[in-house]
Amino acid sequence: MDEFGLIERYFTRPARHPEAVLGVGDDAALIALPGARAQLAVTTDTLIEGVHFPQGAPGYDVGYKALAVNVSDLAAMGARPLAFLLNLSLPEADPAWLARFRDGLFALADAAALDLIGGDTVRGPLSITITALGTVAPGAALRRNGARPGDRVYVSGLLGEAALGFFTRSGRLALPSVFHEQVLARLDRPFPRIEEGQALVGIASAAIDISDGLVADLGHILKASGVGAELDLRRLPLSEAYDAAFPTVGYDPALVFGDDYELCFTVPPERVKALAGITPRFACGFHDIGGIVAGSGLVLRDGQGVYTPARAGYNHFDG
Amino acid sequence: MDEFGLIERYFTRPARHPEAVLGVGDDAALIALPGARAQLAVTTDTLIEGVHFPQGAPGYDVGYKALAVNVSDLAAMGARPLAFLLNLSLPEADPAWLARFRDGLFALADAAALDLIGGDTVRGPLSITITALGTVAPGAALRRNGARPGDRVYVSGLLGEAALGFFTRSGRLALPSVFHEQVLARLDRPFPRIEEGQALVGIASAAIDISDGLVADLGHILKASGVGAELDLRRLPLSEAYDAAFPTVGYDPALVFGDDYELCFTVPPERVKALAGITPRFACGFHDIGGIVAGSGLVLRDGQGVYTPARAGYNHFDG
Numbered sequence: 261m262d263e264f265g266l267i268e269r270y271f272t273r274p275a276r277h278p279e280a281v282l283g284v285g286d287d288a289a290l291i292a293l294p295g296a297r298a299q300l301a302v303t304t305d306t307l308i309e310g311v312h313f314p315q316g317a318p319g320y321d322v323g324y325k326a327l328a329v330n331v332s333d334l335a336a337m338g339a340r341p342l343a344f345l346l347n348l349s350l351p352e353a354d355p356a357w358l359a360r361f362r363d364g365l366f367a368l369a370d371a372a373a374l375d376l377i378g379g380d381t382v383r384g385p386l387s388i389t390i391t392a393l394g395t396v397a398p399g400a401a402l403r404r405n406g407a408r409p410g411d412r413v414y415v416s417g418l419l420g421e422a423a424l425g426f427f428t429r430s431g432r433l434a435l436p437s438v439f440h441e442q443v444l445a446r447l448d449r450p451f452p453r454i455e456e457g458q459a460l461v462g463i464a465s466a467a468i469d470i471s472d473g474l475v476a477d478l479g480h481i482l483k484a485s486g487v488g489a490e491l492d493l494r495r496l497p498l499s500e501a502y503d504a505a506f507p508t509v510g511y512d513p514a515l516v517f518g519d520d521y522e523l524c525f526t527v528p529p530e531r532v533k534a535l536a537g538i539t540p541r542f543a544c545g546f547h548d549i550g551g552i553v554a555g556s557g558l559v560l561r562d563g564q565g566v567y568t569p570a571r572a573g574y575n576h577f578d579g
Numbered sequence: 580m581d582e583f584g585l586i587e588r589y590f591t592r593p594a595r596h597p598e599a600v601l602g603v604g605d606d607a608a609l610i611a612l613p614g615a616r617a618q619l620a621v622t623t624d625t626l627i628e629g630v631h632f633p634q635g636a637p638g639y640d641v642g643y644k645a646l647a648v649n650v651s652d653l654a655a656m657g658a659r660p661l662a663f664l665l666n667l668s669l670p671e672a673d674p675a676w677l678a679r680f681r682d683g684l685f686a687l688a689d690a691a692a693l694d695l696i697g698g699d700t701v702r703g704p705l706s707i708t709i710t711a712l713g714t715v716a717p718g719a720a721l722r723r724n725g726a727r728p729g730d731r732v733y734v735s736g737l738l739g740e741a742a743l744g745f746f747t748r749s750g751r752l753a754l755p756s757v758f759h760e761q762v763l764a765r766l767d768r769p770f771p772r773i774e775e776g777q778a779l780v781g782i783a784s785a786a787i788d789i790s791d792g793l794v795a796d797l798g799h800i801l802k803a804s805g806v807g808a809e810l811d812l813r814r815l816p817l818s819e820a821y822d823a824a825f826p827t828v829g830y831d832p833a834l835v836f837g838d839d840y841e842l843c844f845t846v847p848p849e850r851v852k853a854l855a856g857i858t859p860r861f862a863c864g865f866h867d868i869g870g871i872v873a874g875s876g877l878v879l880r881d882g883q884g885v886y887t888p889a890r891a892g893y894n895h896f897d898g
Contacts, residue, residue, distance in 0.1 A: 270681045271665065275694045280714075281662055289696035291662065291712065296615035302696065304710060306666045308703035343600055343610065346590070347625045347666075347708045362589045375594045377608035377621065380708075384627035389666045389699075389708040391623060393610065395599075 285484070286404050287333040287468060288394070298395040300342075303333035309386035319357040321448040322388065323364030328450055329471060330392035331372050332521040335457035336469035338402040339394030341372045346379035347389040372454055402460060402467035402525070404484035411465050411526040411552040413489055414535070416453050417544035418499045419474060421446035422520050423513030433508060439501035450521040456546075459538045460525055467525035473518040475569055479558060481526065491550035493562040511562065515569045526552055604803070605723050606652040606787060607713070617714040619661075622652035628705035638676040640767040641707065642683030647769055648790060649711035650691050651840040654776035655788035657721040658713030660691045665698035666708040691773055721779060721786035721844065723803035730784050730845040730871040732808055733854070735772050736863035737818045738793060740765035741839050742832030752827065758820035769840040775865075778857045779844055786844035792837040794888055798877060800845065810869035812881040830881065834888045845871055 275281045283290035288303035307326050309315055327344060334341050346365070350358070369376065374392065425447030427433035428440055435443065453469070460467060466485055468477045482489055493511050502514065522544075527535050539546050560567040594600045602609035607622035626645050628634055646663060653660050665684070669677070688695065693711065744766030746752035747759055754762065772788070779786060785804055787796045801808055812830050821833065841863075846854050858865050879886040 270677055271695055271698075273685075273695075275696075276692055277661055277694050281694045281696050284694075284696050289662070289664070291619065291696075293612055293615040293617050293619060293714065295617075296612040298612050300610065300612060300619060302664065302710075302712070304664045304666055304697060304699055304708075306668060306699045306701050306703075306708065308668060308701055311701060311703050342596055343608070345608070345621065345623045345710060347623055349625060349627060349706060358589055366592075373595050375596050375600045375603075376590055376592075377594075377600050377603050377610075378623060379590075380623055380625045382625050382627055382630060384625075384630050384706060385704040387668060387703060387706065389623075389625065391621075391664060391710045393621070395612065 283401060283403060287336040288339065290401055292398065299398050299401065301334055301337045301339035301394040301396055301401060302391065303330055304389060304391040305329050306387060306389040319360030320364035323361035324368050324449050326388040326390050327365050327368045328452055328521065330390045331368065331374070331454065332450070332452040332469040332471065334392055334394035335452045335454045336402060336467050336523055337394070337396060338400060338457045338461040338467070339396040340458060341374045341392065341394045341454060343375040343377045344369070344390055344392040346376060348379065348381045349384040349387045350381065351384065351386055372452065400461045402457065402464050404466055404468055404481050406465040407481050407485035407487050407526040407552045408465060408528065409487055409552050409554040411528050412532060412548050413478065413491060413524070413526055413550045413552060414546045414548055415470070415474065415497060415522050415524050416456055416546055417522040418497050418502070419470070419520055419522065420502050420514030420517065421499060422450065423517035424501055424505055426517070426519070427509070427513070433505060435501060435505055439504065443501055447519060452521055453523045453544065456523060456542050456544065459541065463527060463531050463534050463538070464525040465528050467523055470520045470522045470524055471518050473516040474524060475515050475558060476518070478524050481524070482556065482558060486556070488553045488555040488557045488559070489550055490553055490559045490561065493560055493567055495547065495549045497545065497547040511567065512569050602720060602722060606655040607658065609720055611717065618717050618720065620653055620656045620658035620713045620715055620720060621710065622649055623708060623710040624648050625706060625708040638679030639683035642680035643687050643768050645707040645709050646684050646687045647771055647840065649709045650687065650693070650773065651769070651771040651788040651790065653711055653713035654771045654773045655721060655786050655842055656713070656715060657719060657776045657780040657786070658715040659777060660693045660711065660713045660773060662694040662696045663688070663709055663711040665695060667698065667700045668703035668706045669700065670703070670705055691771065719780045721776065721783050723785055723787055723800050725784040726800050726804035726806050726845040726871045727784060727847065728806055728871050728873040730847050731851060731867050732797065732810065732843070732845055732869045732871060733865045733867055734789070734793065734816060734841050734843050735775055735865055736841040737816050738789070738839055738841065739821050739833030739836065740818060741769065742836035743820055743824055745836070745838070746828070746832070752824060754820060754824055758823065762820055766838060771840055772842045772863065775842060775861050775863065778860065782846060782850050782853050782857070783844040784847050786842055789839045789841045789843050790837050792835040793843060794834050794877060795837070797843050800843070801875065801877060805875070807872045807874040807876045807878070808869055809872055809878045809880065812879055812886055814866065814868045816864065816866040830886065831888050
């Protein structure tokens with residue numbers, strides 16, 4: 261069963277506190293407390309050994325990434341990171357691994373300015389659940405449902421780097437060694453687009469972070485907004501490393517692998533100039549890859565015609 | 580390694596957002612958003628199959644209790660439940676089990692008025708992490724650090740019922756069958772003391788919920804408050820079922836087993852009358868079991884002298 265279908269089918273129902281609870285189904289839920297000058301964005305993700313990271317993965321990278329994937333959800337809402345809770349299930353208390361895990365976790369907590377405010381430590385199979393909290397001005401959060409026909413579609417940074425890192429580490433891709441460090445770092449230690457997300461408030465009409473791949477994540481925007489999109493694959497932001505791999509891997513790693521933790525967002529034509537105004541502040545760049553259209557579905561064109569990727573997005577309950 | 584020692588040793592450091600982040604180390608953390616007329620209490624707990632509930636446990640009970648243990652933490656803060664997030668790790672998507680899990684979860688969510696606002700579903704060993712959010716007036720939250728010498732020590736309801744349920748189910752206790760349903764219900768479906776906790780705001784000087792046993796949990800109040808306590812075990816609120824088991828089990832199930840999800844709280848002498856004023860509203864009753872003293876440590880007396888329980892509290896990283 262589909263992860264999203266599973267949640268929708270079993271766990272969706274009307275809210276009891278509609279005055280306080282907003283944004284369910286977005287990258288983060290939003291809590292509006294009476295009188296507050298900021299809303300609270302709340303998001304949570306679980307990483308399981310053997311599913312989301314390999315057995316024996318370095319503690320530092322596991323700690324860093326477990327927090328990074330949650331902070332990326334806050335970034336996609338345009339929220340300012342505030343705090344997080346850590347639920348750690350450990351088969352045994354190995355002080356050396358735990359110290360490295362802590363160092364990776366706090367490296368990102370420091371860089372992104374989050375406090376650890378609670379959690380739970382239990383004995384069990386290795387897994388990490390983090391719940392991250394951020395603040396955003398009332399009504400300012402970037403949602404998934406605001407894209408309209410005529411909006412341009414953008415992504416930040418580079419796509420497919422994490423995929424190249426994964427394929428390089430697993431030996432499935434013989435990338436020139438000069439690129440190894442770069443793609444492995446993008447896989448292991450992505451830095452969430454926190455400042456970028458906050459700067460897009462008032463400019464982007466919809467946003468999401470790319471965790472499951474561009475096709476799947478832009479698909480969430482399209483579904484929530486009731487629109488379609490057409491992308492020109494020749495405009496995808498790809499690195500020199502990707503160029504070197506392209507004859508072997510084609511477009512798919514940039515489209516359906518995920519784990520890039522870049523932002524995908526839409527901008528109405530009248531705000532494209534405002535986007536250009538903030539772009540110089542961010543080294544990652546914002547790249548126009550296509551446009552929103554009426555209707556539904558995503559059409560990819562590669563210059564020869566319509567392109568269909570091999571598989572659409574990562575899903576834990578696929579077959 | 581000790582669960583609490585592990586967290587303290589590896590994960591404690593000063594807050595970056597001291598204006599917003601309060602109450603760390605209490606039953607829930609408190610978030611104070613600028614201008615808000617309520618603070619947000621946030622708590623999280625993980626339940627693992629084979630550790631916190633047996634393999635093959637009924638889905639309904641697992642769903643109910645996973646939420647109940649978190650709502651109990653909100654109750655201990657005097658908070659009003661608002662919403663929760665659900666992280667579910669499932670080895671496979673079994674629709675029948677999942678439907679029963681959902682029914683148990685939502686039975687308590689309905690009774691306690693919480694919205695499900697987010698979460699994550701992944702494939703992995705069966706475990707459930709719930710993060711619960713509640714609201715409390717600024718400065719009103721019941722904390723662990725407010726007990727002072729001369730305060731009286733109270734518990735709500737009955738102690739040791741969940742232990743009797745556990746021993747009955749595992750065949751280690753031959754309790755008269757007339758009591759089985761009662762003690763198993765207390766083990767499987769404890770109802771958090773939500774209304775009681777909110778009513779204790781302004782009356783109790785400190786509070787905690789009894790998840791790890793009275794000795795361990797009152798111990799957290801004593802440590803956080805820098806005080807000691809003396810209890811008279813003859814005043815412990817024990818049921819008829821417990822009276823029947825007492826010759827076999829003695830006081831320990833009421834002292835060190837946990838899982839009762841009652842409240843333990845302290846009340847200054849000048850507010851004992853106020854407590855008496857609200858007591859008739861609550862069928863569970865509030866029971867004076869001793870007093871706070873200067874110094875440190877917990878002294879238990881049973882009429883014959885000082886009593887020492889067999890073990891002090893449940894801890895996942897003991898031996």
